[in-house]
Amino acid sequence: MNCLVVTAHPLPESLCLTLTQQVVDQLKTAGHTVVLEDLCADNFDPCLSPAERASYYSSAYDAAQVIGPVERLLAAEALVLLFPTWWFGFPAVMKGWFDRVWAPGIAYDHAHDFGPIKPRLKNLKRVLVVTTLGAPWWVDRLIMRQPVKKVVKTALLSTCTLGCKFEMLSLYKAENLPPERVDRFTERIYKRLERWPYN
8 A cells, every 4th residue: 555654753762753664664674655744854834825725715725835735745645744743733844734635626625615525535445544642542542532543544534534443542741651561562553564564
């Protein structure tokens, strides 16, 4: 498959980027075509420009400043997102990638009556989200009700794709991890990816 790996962490020595490299290596070893997009290293601007926002409801979205990211998203059959969860949300640069790249005419079309939007990412078949959190599992799941998962699964994928298979792996209490927990989490990632593209 054509796999797009998008990662977002400002520190090159972070666990997030270590996991990113492991994912890229595994996908390549399995024979997939892999494109890596490191939003922080690439200095991706998360701010929706005035021209982009003004064109959201025009005949054509102004994607002039994000042509590369748009082309990579449209070419992807599988997507892996790796990022830390901060304040139970996305890092700003990842949120900005959604705002600027998952745009009308690219990820979806507006309905003429401003009803439900219509999906355009029909090529995207699989998405895996890998995230780390400082919080324990019960705060994310029982109190916050997994806001990041809801946004990706319901707000993005259910409206912009057709029948895309979604999976998410969250590593909790990630600020003080013994090596064996990292190893177990890495093994969970490997097991998910080794099933691609069939299961």
